[in-house]
Amino acid sequence: MRIHIMNLQDGDRLTADTFSDAGLHILGKGTVIKSEDISLLMQHRVDYVDIESREEEITEAEFFAAAAKFAAGSSMAAGSSIKEEPPEEEMKSQFTQTVHNYQNAFLEALTVGKFNATMVDDALQPMVDGLDEQKDVVHLLMMLERDDVNNYTHSIQVGLLSFYLASWMGYSQKESYQISRGGYLHDIGKCRVSHRIRNKMEPLTADEQLELQRHTIYGHDIIKSSMTDEATALVALQHHEREDGSGYPMQIDKNEIHPYTQIVSVADVYIGMRSGIHGGSNPNLINNLRDIYSMGFGKLNEKPVQALMQHLLPNFIGKQVLLSNGEKGVIIMNNTSDIFNPLVKVESEQYRDLSKERSIAIKELII
Incomplete structure (x- = not known):
C-alpha cells in the first residue's frame, strides 16, 4: 500500500527501495520503520512510500466513532461498519491511535519547531474521557504496557497516569486534563536530541548526557511556540527537577517547581521504572511503588506520591x-x-x- 510519510507508524515495513528526487537511495526494501527513519525521509523531502498492508488498519472516521462510543459507554447500532469490542480492546485501539498522533506531533516539532495543538487535543481528549470507565488503574496501566517501549508510548502512559493523579488529588476535570496534556507533551523536546543519543544502549558520555538534558529546554520552547499554555511549557522544562535541588536543568527546589510538574514528575518516574526508561525494566509493581515511596522523602513531592500509594495499593x-x-x-x-x-x-x-x-x-x- 502507498502511504504518505506522515501516516507512517513504527513497525511499518517498506516493500520497495526509497529514493529522493535527486536519485539518492534513502531506505532499502524491507526496512522496518522507526522514528528516525521518518525524520530521514522528511529531511530528503520524500512524500510517499510503499509499505506492507497493516492487518488491523482502521480509518480515521472509524477511530473517532469508536472513541465516541467508548466515552459514552453506549452500544454500537446494528449495521455499524465497526465491530463491537469490549472496552479494553477499544482502549487499546485508542492508545495505538494516540501513539500515532504523538508521533506526528513529534516529527512536526522536529521539522518546523512547533506542532498543531488542536490535533493533540483531538487525539488525547477522547482517551482521557474514557478513563472514568477504567476503575482498576493497576490493570489499565499493565494492559497498556508495550514491548516496543519508545518516547511515544512512554509519554502517553505518563499523560494518562498524570490525569488519574490529578483527579485523586482533587483537581477539576479541566485541570486534570491540562495536567494530563502536560504529561503527554513532557518529552516533546527530545525531537531535537540526536536519535543516536536517544537510542544509545551504552552509558552516555558527559557531553551526551548534557545534550539529552537539554530536551527540557527544547520542549519548553516548542510548546511555547505551539500553544498559549505556560503551565504545560513549565512541565516540559521542570519535569526532571527534584525537590532537594538535585535535578536539572536549573537545579531549582521544591518551592519553585510548578504544582502540575510535581504531579507529572511522579507519573514520569513511575512509568519509567515500568518501561526501563529510568533504569532496568522491573515487572514487580510493588517494588516500583516502594521505590517511588522512598523518593517521596526529598526527591518527589509527597502529595502525588501518597495519592499513588493510596489508590494503586487497594487495586492489588x-x-x-x-x-x-x-x-x-x-x-x-x-x-x-x-x-x-x-x-x-x-x-x-x-x-x-x-x-x-x-x-x-x-x-x-x-x-
Whole structure:
C-alpha cells in the first residue's frame, strides 16, 4: 500500500527501495520503520512510500466513532461498519491511535519547531474521557504496557497516569486534563536530541548526557511556540527537577517547581521504572511503588506520591501473584502497618503474611 510519510507508524515495513528526487537511495526494501527513519525521509523531502498492508488498519472516521462510543459507554447500532469490542480492546485501539498522533506531533516539532495543538487535543481528549470507565488503574496501566517501549508510548502512559493523579488529588476535570496534556507533551523536546543519543544502549558520555538534558529546554520552547499554555511549557522544562535541588536543568527546589510538574514528575518516574526508561525494566509493581515511596522523602513531592500509594495499593487486592518461593496465590489483604507486604492466599489454601515471612516476597504480579 502507498502511504504518505506522515501516516507512517513504527513497525511499518517498506516493500520497495526509497529514493529522493535527486536519485539518492534513502531506505532499502524491507526496512522496518522507526522514528528516525521518518525524520530521514522528511529531511530528503520524500512524500510517499510503499509499505506492507497493516492487518488491523482502521480509518480515521472509524477511530473517532469508536472513541465516541467508548466515552459514552453506549452500544454500537446494528449495521455499524465497526465491530463491537469490549472496552479494553477499544482502549487499546485508542492508545495505538494516540501513539500515532504523538508521533506526528513529534516529527512536526522536529521539522518546523512547533506542532498543531488542536490535533493533540483531538487525539488525547477522547482517551482521557474514557478513563472514568477504567476503575482498576493497576490493570489499565499493565494492559497498556508495550514491548516496543519508545518516547511515544512512554509519554502517553505518563499523560494518562498524570490525569488519574490529578483527579485523586482533587483537581477539576479541566485541570486534570491540562495536567494530563502536560504529561503527554513532557518529552516533546527530545525531537531535537540526536536519535543516536536517544537510542544509545551504552552509558552516555558527559557531553551526551548534557545534550539529552537539554530536551527540557527544547520542549519548553516548542510548546511555547505551539500553544498559549505556560503551565504545560513549565512541565516540559521542570519535569526532571527534584525537590532537594538535585535535578536539572536549573537545579531549582521544591518551592519553585510548578504544582502540575510535581504531579507529572511522579507519573514520569513511575512509568519509567515500568518501561526501563529510568533504569532496568522491573515487572514487580510493588517494588516500583516502594521505590517511588522512598523518593517521596526529598526527591518527589509527597502529595502525588501518597495519592499513588493510596489508590494503586487497594487495586492489588484480588490480583494473582507469583511469590519468590515459586508459589502462586492471590492478594487477600494489605497490611496497614507494612503496605508493601500483603497477606497472600496460596494455591495450597495456606496464607502467607509477607509482613512476617520476610524470606518470601512477591516476584511478579499477574493479570
